[in-house]
Amino acid sequence: MQLRPERQVFCMYFVNIYHRSKMSQMNKNPDQNINEIMDLIDSINIIDTNEDNTTTVPATASAALDWLHRATGKAPLSLNAERLAIFSANYGFTGNFPSSAPSLEYVNNFISDSNKNTLKLNRLCEHANSDLRLYELTPSASTPDTIKSDATSQTSEEMVRAMAYGMLAVEHDIDLFSASTFGAGSDAAALAIILAHLPASQTFDGLDIITASLFKKNQGEKGLSCLMNIGGPEISALCGAILSTRLAGLPMFLDGLGSYAALLVLSHHCSHIGQHCALTGKIPLDIIPDEKLVTFLPAPYEYISELENYEATGISSMCLIPQLKNEILISAPDKNLKKRLESY
Numbered sequence: 001m002q003l004r005p006e007r008q009v010f011c012m013y014f015v016n017i018y019h020r021s022k023m024s025q026m027n028k029n030p031d032q033n034i035n036e037i038m039d040l041i042d043s044i045n046i047i048d049t050n051e052d053n054t055t056t057v058p059a060t061a062s063a064a065l066d067w068l069h070r071a072t073g074k075a076p077l078s079l080n081a082e083r084l085a086i087f088s089a090n091y092g093f094t095g096n097f098p099s100s101a102p103s104l105e106y107v108n109n110f111i112s113d114s115n116k117n118t119l120k121l122n123r124l125c126e127h128a129n130s131d132l133r134l135y136e137l138t139p140s141a142s143t144p145d146t147i148k149s150d151a152t153s154q155t156s157e158e159m160v161r162a163m164a165y166g167m168l169a170v171e172h173d174i175d176l177f178s179a180s181t182f183g184a185g186s187d188a189a190a191l192a193i194i195l196a197h198l199p200a201s202q203t204f205d206g207l208d209i210i211t212a213s214l215f216k217k218n219q220g221e222k223g224l225s226c227l228m229n230i231g232g233p234e235i236s237a238l239c240g241a242i243l244s245t246r247l248a249g250l251p252m253f254l255d256g257l258g259s260y261a262a263l264l265v266l267s268h269h270c271s272h273i274g275q276h277c278a279l280t281g282k283i284p285l286d287i288i289p290d291e292k293l294v295t296f297l298p299a300p301y302e303y304i305s306e307l308e309n310y311e312a313t314g315i316s317s318m319c320l321i322p323q324l325k326n327e328i329l330i331s332a333p334d335k336n337l338k339k340r341l342e343s344y
Helices: 005-009 012-022 030-044 065-072 092-096 104-115 120-127 154-170 186-197 209-218 223-230 233-248 256-268 317-332 336-344
Strands: 082-088 131-136 176-182 252-255 278-281
Touching: 005 065, 030 104, 030 154, 030 233, 065 082, 065 233, 065 278, 065 317, 082 104, 082 233, 082 317, 092 209, 104 120, 104 131, 104 317, 120 317, 154 223, 154 278, 176 233, 176 256, 176 317, 186 209, 186 223, 186 233, 186 256, 223 256, 233 256, 252 256, 252 317, 256 278, 278 317
Parallel strands: 082 131, 082 176, 176 252, 252 278
Antiparallel strands: none
16 A cells, blocks of 8 residues: 555654744744645645555444544554643633633643643543643633634734644654643633534524624634634644644544534635544534544543533543554454464
8 A cells, every 4th residue: 555645745753843943933924824834734635545455444343443444544453652632721701701611720720630640531541551741822821802802812823833833742653643622711612613614504502602702703704714713722733733643644533622623624624634533522412523524433431421521621532542452453363263273
């Protein structure tokens, strides 16, 4: 099987070097920076899963194993180095809505407990033998209050810088990348972005006042314009990670609303950019995407559906990885079976 064109041109090492050089030029010309991102998006080729027989999927394969075969184009499959990246940012508008969840206190405690390795998520990552990285994109401040002011949530320069940061989170020694977003106001922003990209005929019941206000503030924009209007750096960083994993030929779990929002932003500009992704996590049933956009893998345990969105951060993907590793082992041909049968 020949390497796909994007793998030939963009191995992980060159992606990192390329974007480090771009970050050093970030103040040069914001429009030029966006044009360079668009050039990368335009360079994405469709994954052809019918190139040869190396991607043949076992008849009994689950949806997750089927997706991994198609996303990687590899046979046999193997998973040895996985990473969960959580991109965190806090939004300025949450100061006007004290009841919004998660609170800033909850966010700070989550980050502190994660650094102490005491979260349930830490234990799940250890069980899955997966690396956990938490990236704070607003460590000492919040995004502008886009609801009370005319300002956009990000400038074009800030958006591109965060995207480049997310690209750098994908390193060359990883063979599966998972990502999620987190922060005060992050889920509301993500849901508003998702709604902005859904067909006008599709409705969503039970909008809270924050999400409704952000949706109205966006005024119908889509893609990167929508992201700049009402999205934060954590969603921008996740957009960068999606782009980087695709260029590197790595499969990616998108976990939760923020990941879904990032995918929709990029898919507005390139409809096949999510072929290497599988969406999981706590996603409302009435906004689950069409299978042509991305493979959807429901949360593997009913327990997860009972959690709040922010409580479920990263949990679905970390539960799926051990299951996927087991399926890879079970579905692999037993090379010694014939010898054992002959010995009887």
